[in-house]
Amino acid sequence: MGIRERLSGNEAAAIAMKQINPDVVAAFPITPSTEIPQYFSSFVSNGSVDTEFVAVESEHSAMSACIGAEAAGARAMTATSSNGLSLMWEMIYIASSTRLPIVMSLVNRAVSGPLNIHNDHSDAMGVRDSGWIQLFSENNQEAYDNLLMAHRIAEHKDVLLPLMVCQDGFITSHSIENIELVEDEKVKEFVGTYKPKHYLLNTAEPIAVGPLDLQAYLFEHKRAQAEAMKNAKKVIASVSAEFEKMTGRHYEFFEKYKMDDSEIVIVCMNSTAGTAKYTADCLRENGIKAGVLKVRMFRPFPAEEIAKALANQKAVAVLDKADSLNAAGGPLFEDVTSAMFVNGVFVPTVNYIYGIGGRDTTESEIRNVYMDLIEIAKKGKAENPYRYLGVRSK
Amino acid sequence: MGDLIEIRWHGRGGQGAKTASLLLADAAFNTGKYIQGFPEYGPERMGAPITAYNRISSCPITVHSNIYTPDYVVVVDDTLLESVNVTAGLKKEGAIIINTTKDSNYLKNVLRDYEGSIYTIDARKVSMEALGQYFPNTPMLAAVVKVSNIMSEEEFMQDMVGSFKHKFAKKPEVIAGNMKALELAMKEVKKI
Numbered sequence: 001m002g003i004r005e006r007l008s009g010n011e012a013a014a015i016a017m018k019q020i021n022p023d024v025v026a027a028f029p030i031t032p033s034t035e036i037p038q039y040f041s042s043f044v045s046n047g048s049v050d051t052e053f054v055a056v057e058s059e060h061s062a063m064s065a066c067i068g069a070e071a072a073g074a075r076a077m078t079a080t081s082s083n084g085l086s087l088m089w090e091m092i093y094i095a096s097s098t099r100l101p102i103v104m105s106l107v108n109r110a111v112s113g114p115l116n117i118h119n120d121h122s123d124a125m126g127v128r129d130s131g132w133i134q135l136f137s138e139n140n141q142e143a144y145d146n147l148l149m150a151h152r153i154a155e156h157k158d159v160l161l162p163l164m165v166c167q168d169g170f171i172t173s174h175s176i177e178n179i180e181l182v183e184d185e186k187v188k189e190f191v192g193t194y195k196p197k198h199y200l201l202n203t204a205e206p207i208a209v210g211p212l213d214l215q216a217y218l219f220e221h222k223r224a225q226a227e228a229m230k231n232a233k234k235v236i237a238s239v240s241a242e243f244e245k246m247t248g249r250h251y252e253f254f255e256k257y258k259m260d261d262s263e264i265v266i267v268c269m270n271s272t273a274g275t276a277k278y279t280a281d282c283l284r285e286n287g288i289k290a291g292v293l294k295v296r297m298f299r300p301f302p303a304e305e306i307a308k309a310l311a312n313q314k315a316v317a318v319l320d321k322a323d324s325l326n327a328a329g330g331p332l333f334e335d336v337t338s339a340m341f342v343n344g345v346f347v348p349t350v351n352y353i354y355g356i357g358g359r360d361t362t363e364s365e366i367r368n369v370y371m372d373l374i375e376i377a378k379k380g381k382a383e384n385p386y387r388y389l390g391v392r393s394k
Numbered sequence: 395m396g397d398l399i400e401i402r403w404h405g406r407g408g409q410g411a412k413t414a415s416l417l418l419a420d421a422a423f424n425t426g427k428y429i430q431g432f433p434e435y436g437p438e439r440m441g442a443p444i445t446a447y448n449r450i451s452s453c454p455i456t457v458h459s460n461i462y463t464p465d466y467v468v469v470v471d472d473t474l475l476e477s478v479n480v481t482a483g484l485k486k487e488g489a490i491i492i493n494t495t496k497d498s499n500y501l502k503n504v505l506r507d508y509e510g511s512i513y514t515i516d517a518r519k520v521s522m523e524a525l526g527q528y529f530p531n532t533p534m535l536a537a538v539v540k541v542s543n544i545m546s547e548e549e550f551m552q553d554m555v556g557s558f559k560h561k562f563a564k565k566p567e568v569i570a571g572n573m574k575a576l577e578l579a580m581k582e583v584k585k586i
Contacts, residue, residue: 139456139458171432178454274456275456277456361459362460
């Protein structure tokens with residue numbers, strides 16, 4: 001049995017890091033993830049972890065320090081949000097291409113500008129093609145659980161990719177909610193010791209990390225990264241199954257909520273999935289067969305599996321908390337519809353850009369999306385697929 | 395979410411409305427409930443109007459949005475009554491609890507169309523008597539527990555001793571005063 005607690009999402013992430021007790025944490029504070037390094041630094045100072053905490057002067061340095069630490073053979077973690085991730089951008093690619101399994105807690109916040117401190121997913125979407133595994137979390141519990149699984153996935157010999165665990169800034173990071181923690185010893189045993197095969201501090205095997213990589217090999221190295229991302233699917237599935245044995249909490253690539261008999265489905269990520277589940281339950285009291293597909297694993301993207309899960313629906317809405325500003329649709333929508341097309345699934349599908357810059361997304365707005373889906377299902381086709389939810393028109 | 399209770403707090407930055415909402419979440423958690431306690435962050439500065447929220451239920455809570463149709467509203471600063479629509483969406487079977495010394499005519503007038511119950515408490519008087527300083531959030535916390543019946547007074551008082559010991563670990567001298575503020579507030583809050 002776990003430990004019944006109440007924690008904010010940031011506290012949950014910091015506690016996970018304490019239980020993991022990594023060798024190095026390098027971080028620079030930024031709203032709304034500031035509390036994570038803040039709490040963690042108190043764990044360092046009171047001796048509850050033996051981590052080397054590097055209080056760097058910028059996020060670029062935070063990621064650089066994590067890269068240096070991982071390359072040396074240590075387990076490294078960081079936390080950031082929004083423009084902090086933007087400043088890391090150069091090093092984000094270095095981390096993944098150098099195949100260093102760094103773990104980051106990303107508390108999602110709108111990327112400036114104009115300046116905004118609130119939640120959307122534009123930060124995570126900016127690095128969706130950088131070769132990091134991206135797991136999304138509905139609430140504090142999932143942010144915690146995903147972090148406990150993170151190193152096992154990232155450090156697996158068939159993967160060796162960095163991983164970020166996302167949760168919604170303020171909405172879950174600053175909300176106190178119930179959570180069930182795993183006992184310290186169990187976490188320690190589950191996460192295990194990091195034993196890298198190749199590392200700089202191994203005097204028996206001198207290696208170079210990050211050398212020049214030109215026409216002769218870079219393509220093959222990128223291909224290997226792509227293969228590692230494919231391998232990550234199998235590893236995520238097996239680590240999640242092992243986690244379920246320990247905690248009883250079941251995790252898949254995505255959650256299918258009330259989808260056994262659903263006809264209309266909303267696809268979304270993070271905290272909005274909870275509001276959508278509640279709304280689907282309310283609609284079901286009136287005989288409307290509503291479901292929710294909550295994407296947990298956005299990178300790698302479970303294309304075939306999502307297409308299969310949506311194949312028997314009458315209409316689908318994909319909710320994007322980031323706009324691609326591409327005159328075509330949001331990033332999740334494009335991935336979902338492309339997955340459907342390639343796998344021969346032709347269900348009318350629409351996109352709603354919502355919640356930008358922390359705009360609150362209510363149950364009644366989600367209800368309106370389901371009402372639109374009922375109409376689309378009746379007509380059998382969706383007009384104007386690139387839509388907005390909760391934005392003022394004037 | 396059969397027995398879900400939703401509470402909205404209105405205060406000004408620095409008065410502790412956010413802390414009070416977190417303490418309420420804590421207390422309800424300790425009686426076995428599922429809870430949410432979260433502030434709506436705007437410009438973070440002393441004196442700016444702020445809102446905080448609580449959801450309390452015996453079933454898991456999955457909704458992650460602000461609260462638009464609360465069962466109870468707590469107003470920590472009565473100068474907000476004329477600038478913020480504090481009763482927006484407030485259920486008429488619910489209640490509003492205001493820290494004020496204003497008379498009932500003024501309150502009924504300023505709350506216009508609101509038909510539900512109005513409770514008042516002079517949290518300044520309570521706080522000055524118990525703590526010698528003006529911290530309105532502790533009395534308001536007791537007032538909302540009393541009015542909403544989220545938990546019994548005994549359960550609440552017992553739990554708060556633990557919470558204050560934790561919260562004021564570095565200044566234990568203020569624990570007794572805060573407990574006294576809770577006790578006085580329980581008696582002081584009145585329906586008009």
